[in-house]
Amino acid sequence: MKKLINSPEAVVDEMLDGMVAAYPERLRRLDDIEVLVRADGPVSGKVGIVSGGGSGHEPTHAGFIGDGMLDGAAAGEVFTSPTADQLNEMIQACDSGEGVLCVVKNYEGDVMNFETAGEMAEMEDADVRQVVVNDDVAVEDSLYTSGRRGVAGTIFVHKVAGAKAAEGADLDEVERVANKMIDNVATMGVALTSCVTPDKGEPTFDLPEDEIELGIGIHGEPGTERVDMMSADEITDHLTEKVLEDLDLDEGQEIITMVNGMGGTPQSELFILNRRLQEIVDDHDLEAWDAWVGDYMTSLDMMGASITIAAVDEELKELLTATADTPGLTV
Amino acid sequence: MKKLINSPEAVVDEMLDGMVAAYPERLRRLDDIEVLVRADGPVSGKVGIVSGGGSGHEPTHAGFIGDGMLDGAAAGEVFTSPTADQLNEMIQACDSGEGVLCVVKNYEGDVMNFETAGEMAEMEDADVRQVVVNDDVAVEDSLYTSGRRGVAGTIFVHKVAGAKAAEGADLDEVERVANKMIDNVATMGVALTSCVTPDKGEPTFDLPEDEIELGIGIHGEPGTERVDMMSADEITDHLTEKVLEDLDLDEGQEIITMVNGMGGTPQSELFILNRRLQEIVDDHDLEAWDAWVGDYMTSLDMMGASITIAAVDEELKELLTATADTPGLTV
The missing domain is CATH 3.30.1180.20 (Dihydroxyacetone kinase; domain 2)
Structure with a gap:
């Protein structure tokens, strides 16, 4: 199958650079890692909202970085979880001091690496919470997942958590509305x-x-x-x-x-x-x-x-x- | 090849109904024909901007109906020009009395039917102009087309013509900026x-x-x-x-x-x-x-x-x- 790529190994790296090249005033790439953040972030006084996962789901997640949605998105290789180090760097880059909410799709690798990253960031005094999206009603437990998978409903969670944070709500409140959307x-x-x-x-x-x-x-x-x-x-x-x-x-x-x-x-x-x-x-x-x-x-x-x-x-x-x-x- | 359709004959009709069902406050379908217009149109005192062509190019054109872009879009069958009758009805529905600019992609059927429709509408006292987009540098003359074909550059033309009309400019001015974009x-x-x-x-x-x-x-x-x-x-x-x-x-x-x-x-x-x-x-x-x-x-x-x-x-x-x-x- 033909693809508009230069090499399979370069897909994620070149895609992220191409996104920054398209939106240089909105997006910034962290040095040497596959994480995009708001160019004007972290936003002072605002809870940070981050997400991430394997690549191949674009515009998810980096396409939703901006005012009223995400502060950062970590891109793993195609269909592969980002590493805990990568997620930790993202969390810290998106923390203005008000804490960070991680919106995680329910896949074992994503959940595990976000948890580890959260612990790493908390050792640096960040207040970090996770919400796990599991909206796919098709199957309980499957390849890569215990419980239901997180799929397109994740975008609604990005939207409500991002909007609540933009209002100036604290981490408890932002986590609450994210979970309310997940439950519904x-x-x-x-x-x-x-x-x-x-x-x-x-x-x-x-x-x-x-x-x-x-x-x-x-x-x-x-x-x-x-x-x-x-x-x-x-x-x-x-x-x-x-x-x-x-x-x-x-x-x-x-x-x-x-x-x-x-x-x-x-x-x-x-x-x-x-x-x-x-x-x-x-x-x-x-x-x-x-x-x-x-x-x-x-x-x-x-x-x-x-x-x-x-x-x-x-x-x-x-x-x-x-x-x-x-x-x-x-x- | 599999497609998410009910029957080939119903594709355009059902797609248009699905668009109106998604955006009922923005889009309205003209009775019994394959034309969408602004739900709040025609906008009083504003030049109407319309386009159209064969279906299969979505979001072009109906996806660009709204404040600052198009007032109406006519959908032909897939890759087939809309009829002159259809275009005439659209032009008249989008005329607030200030005239209508038709943004036409350069394909023989589209150009011919928009010209005929413009003449029909002018017999009803509408002031109608056409601009023809021919941005494809690949080939001079081809199947369906004399001269260069109109392709993606058309969206920039929708944008500038729509914005100029939204400012309250007259038909001459709207036509001028559309042609300026086409030339560039x-x-x-x-x-x-x-x-x-x-x-x-x-x-x-x-x-x-x-x-x-x-x-x-x-x-x-x-x-x-x-x-x-x-x-x-x-x-x-x-x-x-x-x-x-x-x-x-x-x-x-x-x-x-x-x-x-x-x-x-x-x-x-x-x-x-x-x-x-x-x-x-x-x-x-x-x-x-x-x-x-x-x-x-x-x-x-x-x-x-x-x-x-x-x-x-x-x-x-x-x-x-x-x-x-x-x-x-x-x-």
């Missing part, structure tokens, strides 16, 4: 094709021309079932019902939805899914407060999509609509 | 893979695993040459040199650049191209004033990218940084 969000995805990692250069798994994989992860991990190809409406029905079953919402509940592209999916197809999604939301007598459609949490060039739904209250709505000024999201 | 912008693209149209369901052209097509169009039209696969830097060098040759800029000239993904390209790869692009810009002693990286003018699921460069002066810079509030671009 659920996601499920589908793959039409496998992604192709730069080092392997061929599909991670084989998916025949007439089959799709439901409940897929974002690193090509197995899903819940492989089924015959279905229509966009049938796929949307399946994903949405699983998400709604998990959330078990009352009639009239206000929600925010996200149709997330996996990287290789044309935007037209995401809107076709959104059309059906909003019909289902109406059929369930839920109140569609807001709808996001786009590529937020990708899996390289995978064709497919995920559907995320979160219950929102007045506090979450205010935080979701607060100003954000990042390369990947402007509100 | 150039683009060239590359394809690693063919796109797959919904009705055909298989690649439009065959591109072997070890070859790429330089100078590709956005509908799978032939490019200038088919060459062996190259590195990202070599591809960026080739595209950028062709664009700079065409523009023939003086040292020190301020420019805006765009690395545009063709739909199936991971964002990481676009940033790898941008890294090299900015090095070349420096090597030519040009002043990188701003850089855009993302999917703006796609070709369904095609893997590939285009590079656009435009010379900017104070007036264009002001218009490019003016407020825009659309689903596809927020400034």
